[in-house]
Amino acid sequence: MRSFTHRTAGKIALAGAAGATALLLTACGADDGKSGTDHGGAASTASAAPSATASASGGAAAAPGPFNDADVMFAQMMIPHHEQALEMARLADGRAQDPEVRKLVTAIERAQDPEIRKMRAWLAGWGRPESAGHGSGGGHGMAGMMSEQDMKSLAAAEGVAFDRRFAELMIAHHDGAVAMAKDEQRGGENPTATALADDVVRTQSAEVTALRKILDRL
Template sequence: MRAFTNRTARKFALVGAVAATGLLLSACGTDDAMSGMDHSGTSAPATATATTPGAAAEAAAPGAFNDADVMFAQMMIPHHEQALEMAKLADGRAEDAEVKELVAAVERAQDPEIAKMRAWLKGWGKPESAGHGSGSGHGMSGMMSEQDMKDLAAAQGKDFDRTFAELMIAHHDGAVAMAKDEQKNGRNATAKKLADDVVRTQSEEIAALRKILDRL
């Protein structure tokens, strides 16, 4: 009787161990499967969450902003665009080496600045253009007329160099005035930093253009 009892106990113990092992393996398999599902299902959103705030902050120019910041971007974009149009006209027309160097500097600086300001406005939820006319109190000073652009396009060689320098000085003067207004009235630190850059670089270019005119 005692032998039967021992054999029965060992049998039940073995069955119990097998069952426990099966349950453990089953549980592990389930955990692995769920773990795999979690990684595949959340890795992309996690990456998007990590990158989206930074991208949004950069686009919107992080920090508070006011109407002066918005106006600065809305007005400086077309102002820069016209400077780039003037610079493009130098190709095949400009003769002076320093004029050509200054043209290249304008293109290097102002094209990326346009992209920045467009990103700010998009991030701020503001339109790129607010219909600021040149006749308004906050108009874009220094903008060339259609005739100015035609005269520049018709010029060649030293005549182009002289005309370009005269027009770009006036154009830069207008940009500096708008940037100084942003320095005074703007609120957003990133926009004000760009205004600082515009005042510094374009004031330097104005000085260089005046020297060019003096010797042409």
């Protein structure tokens, strides 16, 4: 009786193993039928990557198409440049008096914060770091960046003095961004990156014109 029980249990175990193996082979066969074992795995990874990138960057997607070093440098340099512009804009809260200055501050915040998220998504999708050691605070290649003293002087000003100082500094800052965007227009390859460069040149050049008019009347 004891021998029968052992033999029966062994048969049941073997049957269970065979059934599991059959199910596994059936599943693998279904995947192979769709795209092949190797291609199926690659497709799965590729489809998951954009979603992960979009999630990490607040919904922005990686820039499609080819890219080159100019595209990468444009994003790596423009991110900290935009971040400093947002820092300057935040200082306007409670300090700016001129309605045109406050209007421009709002425009800068609405445009540049989403652009930062876009460029971070591009770099993630390209497999490149956000920073490549280009420096900050007016370092090499970072045209228009404010020094620490510039930022302190802006933070210390209020009313008309703030409006005037903000306009002066933001003109220089925007001029630097426009110069970097023009470099991207000339040397970039990725169409999404060059399109953003076009936007930067157009919008920030218009804002420089508006800031100069503000300075003329203050």
